[in-house]
Amino acid sequence: MQSPPPGSGWEDLEALMTEVMRETGASVGLLYLSPPGDRLLWLTLLCGASRQIAAPWARSALDSATPVTDAMRQRRLIWLENQEEVARRYPQLGLTLPYDFALAAAPFVSGNRAWGGLALLWPVGLSPHLGSYQRAAVTACCRRTALLLERAATRGDPLLPPREPWYLSASPEETDSTRAVAALGFAERLPLGCCALDLEGRLTFINSAGAGLVGSDAVSLAGRRPWEVLPWLDAPVCEESYRAAVLTRMPASFTAVRPPDEPLLFQLYPDDSGISVHISPAPLRTAATRAPASGESVGAMGLYHLTHLAAALAEAASVHDVIDVIADQIVPAFGPQGLVFMIAEEGHLRVIGHRGYSGEFIDRFDGTPLTSRTPTAHVLATGDPVFFGDAAEFRHAYPDALRYGSRNAWAFLPLTASGRSIGSLLLSYDQPHPFRPAERALLASLAGLIAQALDRARLYDAQHALAHTLQTGLLPPALPRIPGLDVAARYQSAGHGIEIGGDFYDLIHAPTAVTAAIGDVQGHNTAAAALMGQVRTAVHAHATAGALPGDLLARTNRLLADLDAGLFTSCLIAQLDLARRRARLASAGHPPPLLRHPDGHTEVLGLPPGLLLGIEPDADYRTTEIPLPPGAVLVLYTDGLVEVPGTDIDVSTDALARHLARIRTSDLDRIAESLLQHAGHSARSHDDIALLLIRLGP
DSSP: OOOOOSSTTHHHHHHHHHHHHHHHTOSEEEEEEOOTTOOEEEEEEEESSOHHHHGGGSEEETTSOOHHHHHHHHTSOEEEOSHHHHHHHOHHHHHHOOSOEEEEEEEEEETTEEEEEEEEEEETTTOSSOOHHHHHHHHHHHHHHHHHHHHHHHTTOOOOOOSSOEEEOOSOOOOOHHHHHHHHHHHHHOSSEEEEEOTTSOEEEEOHHHHHHHTSOHHHHTTSOHHHHOGGGOSHHHHHHHHHHHHHOSOEEEEEEETTTEEEEEEEEEOSSOEEEEEEEOOGGGGGGOOOOTTSSOOHHHHHHHHHHHHHHHHOOSHHHHHHHHHHHHHHHHOOSEEEEEEEETTEEEEEEEESSOHHHHHHHTTEETTSSSHHHHHHHHOOOEEESSHHHHHHHOTTSOOOTTOOEEEEEEEEETTEEEEEEEEEESSOOOOOHHHHHHHHHHHHHHHHHHHHHHHHHHHHHHHHHHHHHHSOSSOOOOTTEEEEEEEEOOSSSSOOOOEEEEEEEOSSOEEEEEEEESSSSHHHHHHHHHHHHHHHHHHHTTOOHHHHHHHHHHHHHHHTOSOOEEEEEEEEETTTTEEEEEEESOOOOEEEOTTSOEEEOOOOOOOOBTSOTTOOOOOEEEEOOTTOEEEEEOGGGTOOTTSOHHHHHHHHHHHHHHOOOOOHHHHHHHHHHHHHHTTOTTSOEEEEEEEEOO
């Protein structure tokens, strides 16, 4: 894992993270950045844990539920003091990291912008509470980091996260060579086996006694993870003990049997610079945690990533989401350099996603007939995976198959869901890869998870496309161009599920007047959408006939009462008299409109609220007339723009009015976008939003 490059503010960012970890005593630090216009949060700097452990959290959607994204949305520090609280508030995090640690997450905020955030971890035994000194250190670090990021962006040289996180060493550099030589001699003279691992699990030292006990030599083991070199250590208990030691900074131990029958006890003693391991013979009666022989079990790190992947796939909705989750996690977790997703479609295999391949190569690969003699078609037809450990095996089986670059090992996995073969997954490796039985079983499980998620996602996409078509068909395709009137409209769905909203807006240009309407039918389903279409049609008809706003609502209300749909509707009507520069308004239980005057000051128009449509057939609706001077902006919106859980709607409406007054632009489209962004910053994405802005020209 590389370190940050010199210059351009990266040294300052590295120094800030190093300082906050030193001042707070944190054992693990993760610094995330969110590039402008990107909806992802990227892990940028990592300290105190391996990339493999952090891989599932290297990228997160900004709207996902993680401690850092929640801290960014809520603009505050989040503190989780133990494993129980982590699991309760963030089940996915608790499932994949089932260790007792404390966590603090805090955002980098300047002005209205959240640039990213910081996560710090402590072993619970060392930091059961976040003290005032630690809290102050975290807050100061985040404030200084935000200013650093803001200044870099202002200079036109923003600090953008790398594709892979950079690693910061937590250990001090060795400067006393005499001391190092003495320590080496001391370790070599001991009759006890000992070795040292860095925080990534790689062996940095093993003495002669230790090498003799494990049956290898220092040269073969140096720089390697022991369980990757010694097959008899490739078992869940070995990696699990290492991972627990890194994350909790507490001693751990396990027993493994070196073939044919020599049990060894491994005792791990971690700190912020690495892990010291004591290796000693163990009596057979203590070898209850014997490591299975190669192929008997899946490795712990594989199970760890498989568990996290299953949890992440459960939250992935669309095909695009599924592909992103798999591509972002398989590469760091399972080690392939390339992967290709294909689905069966009209007699061919169509590529729907790939990583580690050029577009030109994929174009040659795309559209492979299902009847072709290729490994991707073969696994789809038979339902059996195929593995090639080196290029010779691959060429022998498929001499005419396409090969990308110098790839030397391949896994072709069928994607089967509910007994149906829906596609294939190709994983490729630069180096020869043996594919032991345990790994083959793991990859088969992986393919099953992917196939189920992909099948659900394809159904979701089809339903979402249908819902979107119905939704857009019920809204006006374009607003009429009216001389002397500037308008802008937006519709924003809640951003979750495939439900159809009942929000609507319209602008009707009749011979006698211009009428603007906005409303919200109760519910999120096809019944609400159908009723919304009927309400909009009724409003349009009565407005064209020249009815005043109060009469228009009364007539529409009687129609809804006759339909007896069991759903209620809020609605606001604004009838504009362009010649007199006046507006007549009436409301049926709808949020009050806003009026921004030409000088910028903004008011909430307090209209008589009226009953929701569809409750009382004989309800009356009062019409209120107001002046509408040239340059004033009338803002009509649905409640999704102002509803915040736990906040009085009048308070959030006043906040929206203040935000409107602060906007320094006369462009209606930019004003509309700013209002939607304000709603997003306030975490109001639980409901649809319809927005209509109107301004009289000079």
